[in-house]
Structures are given as C-alpha cells and as structure tokens.
Amino acid sequence: MNKQSLIILAVVVVVLGGIFLFASDKPQQKEVKSERTNREVALTCDPEMAQGFHIHPVLEIVINGEKIEVPANIGVGPTCMTVLHTHTPDGVIHVESPEVRDFSLSDFFAVWEQPFSKDEILTYKADAMHRVRITVDGKEVDTYENTVLKDGERIVITYETI
Numbered sequence: 001m002n003k004q005s006l007i008i009l010a011v012v013v014v015v016l017g018g019i020f021l022f023a024s025d026k027p028q029q030k031e032v033k034s035e036r037t038n039r040e041v042a043l044t045c046d047p048e049m050a051q052g053f054h055i056h057p058v059l060e061i062v063i064n065g066e067k068i069e070v071p072a073n074i075g076v077g078p079t080c081m082t083v084l085h086t087h088t089p090d091g092v093i094h095v096e097s098p099e100v101r102d103f104s105l106s107d108f109f110a111v112w113e114q115p116f117s118k119d120e121i122l123t124y125k126a127d128a129m130h131r132v133r134i135t136v137d138g139k140e141v142d143t144y145e146n147t148v149l150k151d152g153e154r155i156v157i158t159y160e161t162i
Contacts, residue, residue, distance in 0.1 A: 041099060042107035045080035053097040055151035059108070060091050062158045063124055075111040084108045084149075095149055105155065106145035116157070118144040124159040133158045 036044075061068040070093075075085030083097045084107055095103055109116040119126045126132050134141055135156045141147060147155060 038101050038103055039107055039110060041097060041101055042084050042103055042111060043082055045077055045082050046098075047080040053095065053100045055095045055149065057093050057095070057149045057151065058091045058154045059093055059105075060154065060156045061121065062156065062160075063121070064160065068122070074108075082111050084111045093149060102148045104145060104149065105147045108149065109145065116145050118142075121157050121159050126159075129162055130159060131162050133160065 059070050061070060069089045070086060070091040072086055072089045075082035076087070081096075083095065084103060085094050085096075086092065087094060093108055097103070105116060114122055116122075118132055121132050124130070124132075132144070134144055134147060135158075136147060137153055149155075
C-alpha cells in the first residue's frame, strides 16, 4: 500500500468511527409498538416511569387575551401516572411512554378530561363572534386536536374575538 492509500484509509476509519460514536451517543427511542391505540397507551396509568419514549412539548392556552394555567399533576394519581402528564403549572407536557407514538393534543386533553377541537377549548365554544386558533412554534396550523406532540415545540391555543 502506498502512502496516499494509507492516508485515505485512515481518514475513512476516523470518519466511520466518529459516525459510530455520534450515533451511539444519542438516547435510544424504543421502537416497540403494541396493538393498543394511541389513546389506550396515553390513558394507561403506569406505576413505573416508562423510558422507551420521552419528550416535552409546551402548551399555552390564551382565552380572550388572558393566559390560562395548564394545571400541575394532570394524569398524576396516588400510585401511578399516565403516559401524558404534567408536574408543574407551566404547560410542560411530559410524554413518557413505553412505545414511540405520535401522541396528539386530543390524547392529552383526554387525560385532562377537557374538551378541545376547532370549535371548543375548555368551556369556550367558537361562534359567530369567537374562534379557536392554534399555533405551533409561532406558525398557525389547522390540525387542532390532531396536532402531534413533538419535543420542545411550543403549542399555543387561543380563543379570541373575531
């Protein structure tokens, strides 16, 4: 082998080694899926913290210009927690699932036992004078209750006068 071939081989080995180290350094998301629906998984009360899938979207609700607190301990019971839950009243939704899933806002509102759709948020209903809007990271979307929860995203639901 000549000197140029050895240099190329060394570079390839270093690059492949770096890729391997980078890939193995990332937290692994468990790709197991059961036959249960997303809603069934979301509502499961687990006495142990699931570590297969763990993300933290942030939810903010604004009603007629006033920020409404997303309560602490949604989905937290005396002996277990649901896959979707809160710990603090800052809107951080903890998604801690044994399975990687595309959980949606409708799953979270089901855990919270509160209504949410394009026509309603909590006890506020859209009508000729009011509408419900939703933005994800500042961009308006039309997915409403079907909005998929993603790590670090800021979801703002607004009920406002037209």
